[in-house]
Amino acid sequence: MSTLWVLGAGQLGAMLKQAGTPLGIDVRPVDIEATDELPLQANDIVTAEREEWPETVATKQLATHNNFVNLATFPQLADRLTQKQWLDRLDLATAPWFPVEADSSAQHAYDTLGERVLMKRRRGGYDGKGQYWLKQAENSEIPDDWKGQAIAEQAINFDEEVSLVGVRSKDGEKYFYPLTLNLHINGILYASISPLKRLDQYQSKAETMLGKLMDALDYVGVMAMECFRVGDDLLINELAPRVHNSGHWTQAGSNVCQFENHVRAVMGLPLVSAEIKNQSMMVNLIGVDLDYQWLSIPSLELYWYQKDVRAGRKVGHLNFCTGNLTVLETALDRLNMPAPYPQAIEWLKANLPA
Structure with missing residues (x-):
């Protein structure tokens, strides 16, 4: 091999x-x-x-x-301008947007997209970085160093954030994991939960959207699509041509995790539909110290990245998977972590199936 x-x-x-x-x-x-x-x-x-x-x-x-593998795809999706252009070309729904040019004005942004507009740097800027809000009520203006270097998007009052992780083989065979519900705090993913029965109604639509893009790009491997759910509609927010943070739960919750699926696909090995084991949750470890007492919590699996701990830095994650919802609730109660983790823990509790 x-x-x-x-x-x-x-x-x-x-x-x-x-x-x-x-x-x-x-x-x-x-x-x-x-x-x-x-x-x-x-x-x-x-x-x-x-x-x-x-x-x-x-x-x-x-x-x-x-x-x-996918060498030509990376620059197209790494640049938010060309990423948006691909989505428009394929008639895939996103927030209304326009490229920020050298002569773009804040007034044009307000006239075109509304009173709240989010600018994003064309490159980089993940986890809440590389973003700048234009707010008409505050008379915000476009900084000169953002002109020609960003896109502008309409602020979306979404109901919730979901993501879909899929894998595609060299011959076009595609498989998808169940939709994942995500919580971002200050632009950083803190928690995910999947599968959720109530999201099943959006699964086919999401698979069609991501599958259409992967086919158009002749993509091989795992790709993630982050979406806003607005009523019954899905708007694509970001794309990641790689394994993705919101798919980490598959390490505990599936017979074939996203990482194995990516390895299989790019190496030309057989793909199969993933068997989902039980209810899964993921908690990102952001700027917190390693605590081996976490290992005493039933159903918990620890992944520590061996990085220096710094504020805002992803240093690990916790996976949980069991069919016993009481065990999951008890596990969340035993996570004694600093702010903003109580918010993430309460969010996970609120979204566990009744």
């Missing part, structure tokens, strides 16, 4: 390596700052744990390999 190289050596690369080991696949995440010559072979496969990367010794070696 060929080696699978991963551009990027963060937590997603580590979890891809973990998923590849039982399959007998040598998965090698590569630090983008590495300067060593990589022993790439002609039949090796290259994937990425991130949408974009600087040109370094390591990334240049990987990005020039003939078997870099």
